[in-house]
Amino acid sequence: MGMGMRLKLFAAGLAALAIGTVGAQAADLSGRMPVKAAPVAQTFSWTGAYIGAHLGYGWSRSTYTDDMNPGWLGVSTKGDGILGGGQIGYNYQAGAWVLGAEADFSWTGIKGDGVDLWGGGIHDKIDWTSTVTGRVGYAFDRSLLYVKGGAAFARSKHEYLWNVVLADSPSTGSRTRTGWTLGGGLEYAFAPKWSARLEYNYMDFGRANVRSTNTVEDWWWDANIKQKIHVVKAGINFRPW
Numbered sequence: 001m002g003m004g005m006r007l008k009l010f011a012a013g014l015a016a017l018a019i020g021t022v023g024a025q026a027a028d029l030s031g032r033m034p035v036k037a038a039p040v041a042q043t044f045s046w047t048g049a050y051i052g053a054h055l056g057y058g059w060s061r062s063t064y065t066d067d068m069n070p071g072w073l074g075v076s077t078k079g080d081g082i083l084g085g086g087q088i089g090y091n092y093q094a095g096a097w098v099l100g101a102e103a104d105f106s107w108t109g110i111k112g113d114g115v116d117l118w119g120g121g122i123h124d125k126i127d128w129t130s131t132v133t134g135r136v137g138y139a140f141d142r143s144l145l146y147v148k149g150g151a152a153f154a155r156s157k158h159e160y161l162w163n164v165v166l167a168d169s170p171s172t173g174s175r176t177r178t179g180w181t182l183g184g185g186l187e188y189a190f191a192p193k194w195s196a197r198l199e200y201n202y203m204d205f206g207r208a209n210v211r212s213t214n215t216v217e218d219w220w221w222d223a224n225i226k227q228k229i230h231v232v233k234a235g236i237n238f239r240p241w
Contacts, residue, residue: 056233079112100135121161142189152181152203173212179205203229
């Protein structure tokens with residue numbers, strides 16, 4: 001066999017070896033690499049409308065003064081009681097931030113009593129509270145931390161006795177108060193359409209004049225009343241859409 005023929009056979013062998021090596025490496029890589037990447041799980045979205053209910057406890061403080069007789073009334077009542085009601089709202093999520101608006105209403109059993117400087121008795125009761133607020137929150141997937149603030153409303157009743165010992169007939173008055181609220185809470189979505197929350201609200205109604213009248217003994221009195229309410233409540237929300 002000539003030298004030229006030997007060189008051709010040697011070159012052909014090298015080519016076959018190279019082709020075989022590349023093919024083996026390609027087959028090995030294709031066996032180790034996944035054909036299709038695993039799908040990425042979708043994170044929970046807070047966007048949507050919701051309705052819900054809540055139950056909680058509230059504390060109030062009402063400070064009474066009389067502009068005509070500064071020494072006549074000098075007392076603050078501290079009330080407390082349970083409350084319960086419902087809420088409705090809407091959230092919109094952009095990234096981890098959640099913006100929303102909410103309105104709620106609570107019937108309350110918050111009651112307070114006090115005695116003024118002259119032995120007169122004061123009793124007040126908050127029939128209901130309501131708020132209309134904006135919310136800003138930050139979501140950690142199914143957990144949402146948020147703050148809220150806006151307008152607050154309350155209906156309060158007031159009674160005054162000239163003397164608690166004599167237990168004479170009281171004068172009575174009521175007023176719907178308007179103020180502001182600030183609060184915050186934590187909400188957790190335990191199911192695709194359900195979430196539970198724990199929330200605190202502070203409501204400040206400033207000062208307002210309230211006239212109470214006694215129809216039996218035909219007398220009345222005006223008191224300037226400063227009122228604040230603290231509320232802690234647990235709630236549950238459902239997103240039907």
